[in-house]
Amino acid sequence: MxxxxxxxxxxxxxxxxxxxxxxxxxxxxxxxxxxSRHSDHWQAAPKSSLHWTAVLRLIVYAGALFMLAYGLFRIIGPAPEHQAGSKGSSGSQQAVSKAAAETSRTYNGPxxxxxxxxxxxxxxxxxxxxxxxxxxxxxxxxxxxxxxxxxxxxxxxxxxxxxxxxxxxxxxxxxxxxxxxxxxxxxxxxxxxxxxxxxxxxxxxxxxxxxxxxxxxxxxxxxxxxxxxxxxxxxxxxxxxxxxxxxxxxxxxxxxxxxxxxxxxxxxxxxxxxxxxxxxAWNEVSFDILIHAPHHGTGNLKRLLRSLARADLAGVSPPHLTIELPTIIEGDLSSFLGGYQWPPKVPAGAPRPRLLSLRHRIPRQKLSEEESSVRFLESFWPIKPSHSHVLVLSPHTEVTPQFFHYVKYSLLQRRYSEIATRQDWQTKLFGISFSAPTTYLDGNREFVPPKPLEGQESGAKDTPFLWQAPSSDAILIMGDKWVELHGYVSQLLDKRHAWSTTPDLLAKKEVSKKYPAWLEYTLQLSRLRGYVTLYPTQQTADSVVGIHNDLHDVPEEYEDEATSGQDSANLFADVFDPASQVDMLATLPHGGELPLLYRMPWLTWDGQETQDSSIREAAAKYKEAFRSQVGQCKDEGPEAFQAPDPYARDLFCFAKGV
Structure with missing residues (x-):
């Protein structure tokens, strides 16, 4: 206490x-x-009685020092009167005082x-x-x-x-x-x-x-x-x-x-x-930034990169930035990247770290859903899954100067605080979104944010919440969840290649084609494990990140299926201010506190308000059906379920066992 x-x-x-x-x-x-490492300097001076001859010697030394000081004073003399002016005298006295202080700092005793x-x-x-x-x-x-x-x-x-x-x-x-x-x-x-x-x-x-x-x-x-x-x-x-x-x-x-x-x-x-x-955990935690450039157009990407360069990185280890480039790189983008510096600032005289990676795939036909997802998951791998995370940013986002401060604040509080450890949040939290949703995953219905729980209103009109549905705009995905997602997709694709027909459980696509293909796999894993993503209020989101729709990026794998009606529906006047002076803490309750996770609403993947226990029960049923239909695990009851595997191997059964 x-x-x-x-x-x-x-x-x-x-x-x-x-x-x-x-x-x-x-x-x-x-x-x-x-x-022990400095023992020679730590011992006190030994005590001993002074002999009368030693006292006499000290008196003689003191007299000699006095005569020497007096002689030096006679030689140097007082300062000339013409130097006694207000400004000159002050500067001279300061210089003498500073020099005297430096000269007097000679004591090096015990x-x-x-x-x-x-x-x-x-x-x-x-x-x-x-x-x-x-x-x-x-x-x-x-x-x-x-x-x-x-x-x-x-x-x-x-x-x-x-x-x-x-x-x-x-x-x-x-x-x-x-x-x-x-x-x-x-x-x-x-x-x-x-x-x-x-x-x-x-x-x-x-x-x-x-x-x-x-x-x-x-x-x-x-x-x-x-x-x-x-x-x-x-x-x-x-x-x-x-x-x-x-x-x-x-x-x-x-x-x-x-x-x-x-x-x-x-x-x-x-x-x-x-x-x-x-x-x-301040110095142990790290995150990389991952951006997939749009297939056409460069305006969004350049706007995002400029905002990242303006963001305040003080106190945050500069993250490694990976940009996945399209098949064809336009000339203005190539020129822009040639002059782009990341990180933007380094201490004077210090070598500039090389923390920018550009990946350009070999030209070929348009990406499929499967190829796009594989390419995405191969873009990053955590060095230490418990402390290495990835920040996925869509090209149509833009960040404010305090963005990285909010990322680190949220990560440390939500993953490494005492309450997070005690309540085992690393097993529940898939990621942290920094944007607020506007539609449900089907892309057609306008998202209605939940109201604060009873007793948690604190005068706010809205509240942060936990949703089983992940985001693709601006999300920090936990390192261990990325590893599990990577394992899940690799095994699922291996199974899929042997299918003659798609199992009923996965026959319907739940995520709109306005979002990248990898989001579908992320939703599946979240439903299987009962994972949730943390979302901020709209006010908090607006203080750290903006989502632009004036030049909306259609995922390359779905470009041929985009309709003009969908495109026009995304056009509206942007109200995001990248130079906003609104303090992110001012948008949080109780003077800047991040509410405890159990004190905010929980939503199922399709947007229904629920509780943690209900999500876990639904996940257990979904996992049982998945292992039977997709994982091909036969004649097994719930008692055969293994503990969750870091690589999602418990979800699949193969010829030689799980």
Missing amino acids: APPATRGWSLSQLWRDDDEEMANKKDDDIGLPRH LKLPHLGKSLQAIMSETSGRLQKNRNVLFAAASLQSAALLLPMACQMAMERQNYVHFALMSRSDVPMKELLAVNGLDKGCPLIVHDARPDHSTTATESRMALSVARAFYFMGAYMHPQAIIIDSSSTEEKYFLSGVRDEIQAMQAALIELPERPGNRFSWLSKLDASALA
Whole structure:
């Protein structure tokens, strides 16, 4: 359970009057373990009584130093009066102060962290700090400017009551912690746990000693806190010694390092909504982008690619982008792709990664349904199915600058959060759609979105929902579901080649030919497994992605069957604004929360409102019929059903068994 509003402050002992007494205790008194990798620097100076000759020697040295300093002052003399003007004097004094500060940073003696031990000892039992898996999240900073950026974010996350949120200061500054927090608007009402991780002699220590102190502080916080994620400011505002120290020590810690770019407060306000489990997967999760270019016309594709280049990728590892090109590449598209850069931006001086792949098939006759689906599924394969996913974008989509932020926010929350893991959502969720449907899968009936469940209205006129029917416009398909779909289609096509007639179960095509052929197979698998796709409200969808119908793309495999009536029905004025300033979080209930999956409506594949249990029951019946008619599994009852296979092999029976 999250800590009460004032518990965090009492844990850190920040507001007690005995801070100074505790600050003077040595490491041995605090009881912190040794840092074995830096043991030479960690030992305290030995105690010994000073001999009277040593005292006399010190007096002589002090006198000599005084005479030397006095002589230098006589030689250099005071600054000339003509340099004492307002601007010149100020600049000169700043330069002298900076030079003096750099010159004075020469202390490299034994290293101690006099304030850290007490706060770390206080949190161990309260926050399960000794356990590898817990709910601790750590914000850390050295620069006071970086601290000013991170402290409001840390406080906001703490106010969400999902995590134990910590903030550690590793600055050279000797500003009191109470003063730093007060200046940044934090008081006892913020349930934030603070740690003063500054070393002794921080104002005069060398850069290498400060970097070592950062590494040592993280070592101790790792041992006593085991943070699931460490959040820092990685911009030029932050101190170099801090970035060096944390990146050195993070290799030995089992924690995700989240490096925020400039202006994180506005761009990463959704970060505070994630729990420790979701944040722990920050650097493990990846997704590729897959786009199949239309057979004719290039306007849609170029519009989509330009919008992707404008989207904010900060905090998101640039995804690999694969574009499946048509048989004939028009000249303007070839020229456009020749100058297209992906990813669009890289740090100055860094090598540009090659994350764009173009695939051009050998010219031949028009694709069939089967060939089109095979080509689609061969375009991607996850390296790690549990963490590698694929984002399928139709050429007639366009994204807003905050699109990738919403993708990552949704993925982390829906797949890797504690609630998602506890309720086993990886076995239910096929994918996440970022567009709202306008028609049912038959393409003829206008889609009517469900109303919020009773008690979940929260003032909203519509609600996100779960639908058995997948989308082909803008959908993130989970890596393990892609693997299963690939296995399902490969085995189904193998069976189909031996059929003399199509089984009744698959005789009717349920998905309109306005959609690509692979969507039919995806629907079949969703019905067999009881999988659902998560859809947003129309308002949320409009804030991240637009679906254009002015130049609608007909799938190549169905071009000959498209009618002029169907084409004209798709023409209407687009109202999507790709530069919209509507914050995606403002479209979500309760200040930006993603509603829990069990608190939203569920729809069957044909659009009927239902419940999870009903979908599972229907899936079991459909699977039994499928195994008999399509999988050719004879004389088997429900007890013969195997557990779901990652490659869908349990759905088929062959001559040598399943």
